[in-house]
Amino acid sequence: MNRKIKQALAVAGLLTIICVIGLYYRREHAIKVIHLGMFAESNWGVENAEAYTVIDGAIARFEEENPGVKVEYESGVCRADYTEWLSRKALIGETPDVFMVISEDFYKLASLEILENLDNRIVNDKSFRPDYFYPSTLNMGKRQGEQYALPYETVPKMMFVNKTLLKNEGVEVPENTWTWEELKRITEQVTKDSDGNGSLDQYGICNYTWKDGVYANGGTLFDEGGNNAYFSDNQVIDAVRFVNTLDEIQGNNEVSYLDFDAGKVAFMPLMFANYRTYKTYPYRIKQFTGFQWDCITMPAGPRGGNYSELDTLLMGMASTSAHKDEAWKFLKFLTSDSDTQRKLFKYSQGASVLKYVSGSRYIESIIRADVDANEKVIDADLLDEAIKKGVYQHQFSKYSQAMELADGRIDDMLSNEKNIESSMKVLQQDITKFIRN
Secondary structure (H helix, E strand, O other), rough: OHHHHHHHHHHHHHHHHHHHHHHHHHHOOOOEEEEEOOOOOOOOOOOOOOHHHHHHHHHHHHHHHHHOOEEEEEEOOOHHHHHHHHHHHHHHHOOOOOOEEHHHHHHHHHHOOOOOOHHHHHOOOOOOOOHEEEEHHHHHHHEEEEEEOOOOOOOOOEEEEHHHHHHHHHOOOOOOOOOOEEEEEEHHHOOOOOOOOOOOOHHHEEOOHHHHHHHOOOOEOOOOOOOOOOOHHHHHHHHHHHHHHHHHHHHOOOOHHHHHHOOOOOEEEEEHHHHHOOOOHHHHHHHHOOOOOOEEOOEEEOOOOEEEEEEEEEEEEOOOOOHHHHHHHHHHHHOHHHHHHHHHHHHHHOOOOOOHHHHOOHHHHHHHHOOOOOOOOHHHHHHHHHHHHOOOOOOOHHHHHHHEEEEHHHHHHHOOOOOOHHHHHHHHHHHHHHHHO
């Protein structure tokens, strides 16, 4: 073969090898884009001017620590539109690699296999520590014992206390181990006609629902899959009876948060996000004037404990993600990275899902920075205990409609003084029939 031809073939072969190596290198080192699904507002229905602060900061640090990975998200999605937005993305095959999962959507997303089952990654990733999370928050991301999402942010329900009203009535603020009996006694003591016009105008409590009572009494309303209802259980019936007792003490008057804001009510349950919002200027000045107030635990029922509702915003990864390793890294970075979770506590109204963040003195310093120097700040032990004892109900496809039905029927039975036990048994049958059809 001609020498020049041999040289040409050798050069061509070398160029081919170089091209193959170049293509392989570019494929292996190409920028991998992780799409994040998020909404731009608080999950708790309160003001949040720092919606992107935590996410943007986390993305910047994650990209710096993971060269070759870029995280992008669509801005401007509202909380109210998020479920529809995410459903549309899933339908057209564009489910974000990592995305927020609100509580009412979790069961549907897991059952439709839109969410990736995380069990194998959790078991095989020695850097991931499930024990760092509050079990109450971690369990909210489980379906039939399998982990489909990780907790990102959480808020327990707590009891607001008008300390000034109690002091004026000679009543001590209850301890954090207080009970229904104490709440009943205090309500009886402080409910009265304070201006002498013949009508009650000062009350013990507002906005305490039968559902709050169920949680405090150790009850549950449905099984995880929404196949069975438990409205005729003693824990539930006791809770409805207790709420009825409080209503009777208060003359069956409709007592609202406006009465609490006016300083006329001793107790009002609210989520921790509201505590943080209203404890800070200017919300504190606008909402609560003329009295001192703070938070304690919810009262314990005789069959339960100082348990209260816990709402948790979850994060999951798409089962269809093209970059699952990178998506898992980013999911961990948002939920279990201490710096991300501390900034989340600082710039949002919720609490961290990590025990060593929400259970630390750090949280007190963050809250203290927003209040007057002489005001009492919720302590880490109280918040830690509230999250540990937080309870929740998995929300299946018919959950909202079932709860609307239950609320209406229970309001009717209390308003019309129907027999609670027999009415709850009928409600049990009707709810069960509804959720199974």
